[in-house]
Amino acid sequence: MNWDDLRVFLAVARAEGLSGAARGLRLDPATAGRRIARLERSLGAVLFAKSPQGYTLTEAGQRLVPRAEAAEMALVEGLGETGAGGAGRLGGTIRIGAPDGCANYLLPQVCARIGAAHPDLDLQILALPRVVNLSRREADLAITVSAPETQRLRAEKLSDYRLSLAASRGWLAEHGAPASAEALQGARMIGYIPDMIFDAELDYLARFGITRVPLASNAVSVQLNFARSGAGLAIVHDFALPAAPELVRVLQDEVRLTRTFWLVTHAGPRDARLERLTTLLRDGMRAEIARLEDLVA
DSSP, X not given: OOHHHHHHHHHHHHHTSHHHHHHHHTOOHHHHHHHHHHHHHHHTSOOEEEETTXXXXXXXXXXXXXXXXXXXXXXXXXXXXXXXXXXXXXXXXXXXXXXXXXXXXXXXXXXXXXXXXXXXXXXXXXXOSSOOOTTTTSOSEEEESSOOOOTXXXXXXXXXXXXXXXXXXXXXXXXXXXXXXXXXXXSOEEEOOGGGOOXXXXXXXXXXXXXXXXXXXXXXXXXXXXXXXXXXXXXEEGGGGGGOTTEEEEOTTTOEEEEEEEEEEESSOOOHHHHHHHHHHHHHHHHHHXXXXXXXX
């Protein structure tokens, strides 16, 4: 296989279309399309399903991605990381999918530090209030709150994190703190839209028998801002509390939840670039969660 054709293949797979890939490669879309057609002829397989919405990898295309990425990494390591000042640096583009709480309050700091140490690396954070679909190449790796139950994906524990019940000082001054967890059933609660909870680990309020959520959102950041505005009580991430100084934790002995972030990648051999980024993310996430939670301990 021709490396130039593989390079175009990876760009199209990551951009999910010819136009975006061509811009990154500094080619015109017609040339990129011809390269893909040439690669498909040489392999005797269709790599993309084409539609007005873009290019989607076929099964053959999905099987080719790890081989193409391995070739890309070998070239980067052989040509780009051994020059002056470049030893050990990561390069290229890596997209990380994550639930929006992690994406808003943890990953920016962690990725900023990684990016400062690896200036040739472009990091993209895909923040979604749902599970990121690695099989559809939405991201190169994903952070989740449950380990996936499929042999096609590999999960490793990143870090535990804590959540607490909190409300604004203004709300507590007007309504008073709840006397017990049982009292939450009659309180004005903030939480997820019930039919949009995408993981059972996020169904925090069910544990306390709460079935009505007067103020709800599928986004953690919106829930936090509801609470900051004095709208009611919410289960919030302890690592997000430094960004919300208006909030005070209540019922800390009764309402104290622990959850886990998992790092999910495709099963099988992982290229050296993702292997190194996994280590950096794991160490960075653990340190940042510990730092932020210590601020509100």
